[in-house]
Amino acid sequence: MSDGEATAVPDAGTDGALPVGEAADLTDRITDNVERVIVGHHDAIKHIVVTMLARGHLLLEDVPGVGKTMLARAMARSVDCSFKRVQFTPDLLPADVTGVNVFNQKSREFEFQPGPVFANVVLGDEINRAPPKTQSALLEAMEESQVTVDGETRALPNPFTVIATQNNVEQSRTYELPMAETDRFTKKLKLGYPTETDETEMLGRVAGSHPIESLDPVASVEDLVRARDTVSKVEVSEPVRGYVTRLAGHTRENAELGVSPRGSIALVRTAQARAVLDGRDYVIPDDVQAEARTVLAHRVVPGGGARTGLDVVEDALDAVPVE
Incomplete structure (x- = not known):
């Protein structure tokens, strides 16, 4: 590198x-x-x-x-x-x-x-x-x-x-x-x-030289x-796109600041990547659900009370049906 x-x-x-x-x-x-x-x-x-x-x-x-x-x-x-x-x-x-x-x-x-x-x-x-x-x-x-x-x-x-x-x-x-x-x-x-x-295992690895120093690349930039490019070509059907839209809409209706369209785009792209990780060239609702928490929660301002952005996203995943 x-x-x-x-x-x-x-x-x-x-x-x-x-x-x-x-x-x-x-x-x-x-x-x-x-x-x-x-x-x-x-x-x-x-x-x-x-x-x-x-x-x-x-x-x-x-x-x-x-x-x-x-x-x-x-x-x-x-x-x-x-x-x-x-x-x-x-x-x-x-x-x-x-x-x-x-x-x-x-x-x-x-x-x-x-x-x-x-x-x-x-x-x-x-x-x-x-x-x-x-x-x-x-x-x-x-x-x-x-x-x-x-x-x-x-x-x-x-x-x-x-x-x-x-x-x-x-x-x-x-x-x-x-x-x-x-x-x-x-x-x-x-x-x-x-x-x-895990911490005990980590201490054993760093007792001598740190493993980061001998880490070699396993992939090229190409x-x-x-x-x-593979990820960008993964199919996202209309029902899946609609599911993402409804999740975003639920956060907007139930928070001071909901998920932006940029957030919806990010969720679709990460769902495409998740599909590739699982060896598929098409997105399923499970991919969207696997990515929603880490992609959406930090974009939500919940408003008053003790709720968090993650709470709002969890509620959306529970309330919005997969159609």
Whole structure:
């Protein structure tokens, strides 16, 4: 894996989509490789693979020290693509993320110095430690895979995925992510503490050198692009699309802020990816239900009372029939 210039595949799908079976095998290889480093989070790893195949971005939220950053690093190392890490701090500026034009004394011209966002996988570590102005530097990048600096727009490499982490403690020292940015994350996950057995296994693995240091890629950037193309071709029938629409509608009717159309699109794309993981070229309602909680809950503002966004989504899954 390169951590230098980003690997770009401008013509996605030039070599054609992978057969569904090969794409499913690819996801299994990536998952198994990440599990050489990360213990006890099989489902979370699958969710990250789904996010990448669905052309999305991921937000990992939890207390410090449970492996959020290590999980993101292991995922990036498993694909032979460029990787950059941004440590978000209170004094970080937008230009530190996107890049800046620098005057070259020899050529007497301004030259663009790309920021760390110009990579295939970008890890935004502790994103909520930076002020909203700096967080917003990712808005255009996450939505349109491009950045605009000094009036000039530059395309980001293909594929492009942001994996951001944030801790949910020390609230007085962090900034809340604006909903406009939260909504751009395809999924939001929480890892939680490992079980006693998993933690004991983890301690055995890191007693010597850390396994992340010897982790080799098991997929190329071309493999990932072709698998994404496979996912985009998975059939989503009208009844399944209608089911997604009704789920989103239920959240809008029963919360202060419900799921946006962007959220509905994300649910369809992740359901397509989930179908590929299971070796199918068509989406079934089970795929939608498997993805709904991690895709929709963080987009919902429930309003008064002790309810959460997840409660609203759970209610929608219980109340909305599959037709």
